[in-house]
Amino acid sequence: MIYYFNSQNGLPATPNVDAGESLVKQGLAIKKEDVPADVETWRLSVNVETGALTVFAEGKQEADALIDKAAADKALSDEGTAKSAADEKKERDRQVAAGTP
Amino acid sequence: MSNLSKILGGSSNTDPRKEGLPLFGLFGQNGDQNHHLNYRVFDSNFRQVNSPWGAVCNSTTNYRFGMMGDASHAYSYNDHGTDIGYANLTTETYSSWTAWNKSLYQVDQYPHAQYYTASRNGAISWHSYHNITSSFEYQVGWTKINMNLPEGCRPRRIFTNRRHSLREVSGLQGTANFDHYDYSSHLIDPSPLNYATGTGYNEKTKMLVMIHSGDEGGNTSKSIHIFKSSKDLNSVKRIKDYFDNLTSTEYFTDTWTNQNVKDWCVCVGNNGWVGFGLKQSNSKRYCAFDCNIKGTGVDITGPSRRYLDWQDFAGGTTTSYGASSGHQYYTKYQPTWDGTWAIIYSPYYYYGPGMNAFAMSIENPRKFINISQTHTDYPNPYMAWGRTGFHGGCSHNTDGTTWRTFAFSFDPTDSDHTIPTKVYMGSSSGDSINPDNNSHVGGEYDNKTGVCSLSECYTNLTGGYYSTCYPGLFGINWWGAYGAGADSSYGGSGINS
Numbered sequence: 001m002i003y004y005f006n007s008q009n010g011l012p013a014t015p016n017v018d019a020g021e022s023l024v025k026q027g028l029a030i031k032k033e034d035v036p037a038d039v040e041t042w043r044l045s046v047n048v049e050t051g052a053l054t055v056f057a058e059g060k061q062e063a064d065a066l067i068d069k070a071a072a073d074k075a076l077s078d079e080g081t082a083k084s085a086a087d088e089k090k091e092r093d094r095q096v097a098a099g100t101p
Numbered sequence: 102m103s104n105l106s107k108i109l110g111g112s113s114n115t116d117p118r119k120e121g122l123p124l125f126g127l128f129g130q131n132g133d134q135n136h137h138l139n140y141r142v143f144d145s146n147f148r149q150v151n152s153p154w155g156a157v158c159n160s161t162t163n164y165r166f167g168m169m170g171d172a173s174h175a176y177s178y179n180d181h182g183t184d185i186g187y188a189n190l191t192t193e194t195y196s197s198w199t200a201w202n203k204s205l206y207q208v209d210q211y212p213h214a215q216y217y218t219a220s221r222n223g224a225i226s227w228h229s230y231h232n233i234t235s236s237f238e239y240q241v242g243w244t245k246i247n248m249n250l251p252e253g254c255r256p257r258r259i260f261t262n263r264r265h266s267l268r269e270v271s272g273l274q275g276t277a278n279f280d281h282y283d284y285s286s287h288l289i290d291p292s293p294l295n296y297a298t299g300t301g302y303n304e305k306t307k308m309l310v311m312i313h314s315g316d317e318g319g320n321t322s323k324s325i326h327i328f329k330s331s332k333d334l335n336s337v338k339r340i341k342d343y344f345d346n347l348t349s350t351e352y353f354t355d356t357w358t359n360q361n362v363k364d365w366c367v368c369v370g371n372n373g374w375v376g377f378g379l380k381q382s383n384s385k386r387y388c389a390f391d392c393n394i395k396g397t398g399v400d401i402t403g404p405s406r407r408y409l410d411w412q413d414f415a416g417g418t419t420t421s422y423g424a425s426s427g428h429q430y431y432t433k434y435q436p437t438w439d440g441t442w443a444i445i446y447s448p449y450y451y452y453g454p455g456m457n458a459f460a461m462s463i464e465n466p467r468k469f470i471n472i473s474q475t476h477t478d479y480p481n482p483y484m485a486w487g488r489t490g491f492h493g494g495c496s497h498n499t500d501g502t503t504w505r506t507f508a509f510s511f512d513p514t515d516s517d518h519t520i521p522t523k524v525y526m527g528s529s530s531g532d533s534i535n536p537d538n539n540s541h542v543g544g545e546y547d548n549k550t551g552v553c554s555l556s557e558c559y560t561n562l563t564g565g566y567y568s569t570c571y572p573g574l575f576g577i578n579w580w581g582a583y584g585a586g587a588d589s590s591y592g593g594s595g596i597n598s
Contacts, residue, residue, distance in 0.1 A: 006554040008528070011475040012417035013554035019415050019471070022551060026544050029554065042419040042450050042477045062420075073478060080498060080569030087568035 001037040004029040005046040012041040039065075119253035119583040123438055123485045124150060125492075126219050126575030127504065129565015139565035142223050142577060145438075145487045147560055150581075151223030202227075203496050204453035205446065208482040208576040209433040210248060212255050213272045215239070219575045228273065238273050243363040243424060243431035246309075247301040249371075249463050250335075252439045253583050258335055262300040262311060265293075267340045282340035288313075290324045290352045299365025301375065303463075307333055309343070310369050310392060312377070314362040319425070321358060323403070327351045327375075327392045349394050355403025358386065358411075363424035364432040366445040368466050372516075374408065376466030378445035378459050380423035380432045385414035387445065387459040389466045408467045409549070414457050416473025416552045421448050421457070436463060437489045441513040444472065444491065446483065454480035456494060460553075464516035470524075470546040474507055474555040481506075481574035489513045490525070495557060496571045499564025504572050507555040509543070521545040527558030 004020030006013045007030050014020050023029030030046050032053050043056040043065055057065035122145040129139045142151035201207060207215050215238050219225040233239055244261035261268050269279040299312035307330050315322040329349040337343050364379035373393035379386060389408040400406050424431040436443040443463055449455025455476045461469035474494050483493035490510030497505060510525040526543040528534055534542060546553050564570035
């Protein structure tokens with residue numbers, strides 16, 4: 001299946017050939033011809049540097065892909081929470097060491 | 102009031118509803134609500150304009166807004182949990198409405214937002230958890246009229262249309278109707294349908310266009326009535342006055358595919374053409390019809406008035422939900438500040454992120470393109486920005502980078518549907534915004550099928566917290582008075598003018 005991806009962020013832009021070719025001419029899209037038709041577009045992205053197509057949770061059905069996304073999102077959120085806590089502890093420790101809590 | 106305005110040097114010619122260019126709020130916090138909180142208001146040039154008191158706390162007495170007087174968030178912060186900071190709307194079910202502060206559904210053309218209220222000085226307050234699912238917006242917000250108003254005006258009166266009744270209401274409240282009028286006697290379709298399911302009004306032409314359907318579900322039968330009056334609906338003391346002064350009434354019938362009739366949006370153009378659009382399954386549909394006066398009994402079928410044919414959304418689509426999954430998820434309508442362009446829009450992805458939109462010229466709704474943003478996480482609503490644009494759509498982590506938004510703008514003088522539409526867009530660096538060449542920054546898109554795929558614009562704004570932070574973008578109730586004087590920077594010029 002042909003699909004066109006945003007040339008700045010690699011996200012899906014359009015499956016419409018007329019619209020996609022117009023974007024390519026303006027440097028606003030990357031054309032890919034080997035896009036699998038049996039996955040939802042939210043799982044598709046293109047590396048704007050290499051042009052490589054990525055299918056999130058490749059080989060899995062939609063329901064399982066959503067479970068993978070939930071896990072990935074939670075991991076990212078947990079990572080952010082942990083980093084915030086670590087950053088705050090680091091700042092507190094710095095202030096204590098500097099004598100300016 | 103007018104005398105006071107004259108004494109103070111105000112112009113009696115300025116519409117009292119007219120506001121300066123749009124403002125927006127930006128909310129940032131750390132994860133546990135217990136230390137750092139930041140809420141600021143910016144103008145369309147991203148200059149901070151709120152009062153300084155609403156900045157930062159670093160104390161266990163904060164608990165989000167405990168110190169700021171928001172009772173729903175004092176101490177135990179139960180009502181909306183921790184979702185403001187971390188809801189990414191990727192995997193929450195569509196009934197997880199407490200997580201919807203950053204949803205695309207949050208903001209439309211009306212100054213009130215679905216789950217909070219926020220002043221231009223920086224006072225923000227979330228609606229009470231307790232009755233939100235029985236609130237006006239949650240249940241019948243889809244009955245609000247899509248308003249095309251003069252430059253700088255947002256709807257300050259709220260008219261709703263359901264069955265054969267127009268009412269004036271007080272927005273999110275369950276308080277008494279201000280007014281009610283049964284317009285059944287003015288319907289001229291000999292077999293009128295009973296359910297009003299989409300209404301648009303153009304104040305310049307005083308044209309009111311209603312869709313009636315066979316039910317409030319997925320019935321495809323349509324009866325469209327086109328009213329013109331010598332009285333402006335937004336100026337009458339009673340709704341009846343508008344109908345008592347009708348100068349023209351026409352109708353046509355048609356059969357329109359719709360997953361749910363609550364999704365219909367109606368853009369009544371200045372030239373008498375009217376754009377009808379809605380979310381349809383994972384996609385969207387849009388078509389413009391000639392609603393200019395044709396004469397009694399003339400052109401009473403849809404195809405006789407139609408511009409070409411219905412257009413399916415041409416951008417990327419995936420599983421996403423609209424009114425068929427809950428009436429509060431109805432398709433939204435929002436014009437630009439200057440009232441020259443508008444978008445009919447809904448999320449790209451499941452529960453709120455991304456955007457699928459048709460953008461149309463209000464001067465001539467036959468001129469329209471597709472707007473596509475295919476994010477699947479960390480959303481924010483879109484809102485009017487600058488003179489003729491919108492921005493929003495991104496709450497990604499600002500740890501180590503600045504806050505990003507998707508900003509795009511149109512040419513307010515461009516209403517010719519026979520030529521491509523030029524869209525101005527931002528980018529990720531100053532050198533690409535102001536390049537070392539004479540190229541247009543953005544794109545040009547064929548009418549009807551052209552797809553504008555949005556890209557992130559990097560701002561210079563911190564997210565509001567120095568470590569992990571997912572900033573929330575908030576609509577503002579009142580953008581500020583238009584014109585000279587204390588608010589001279591919001592006078593409407595300076596951006597794309």
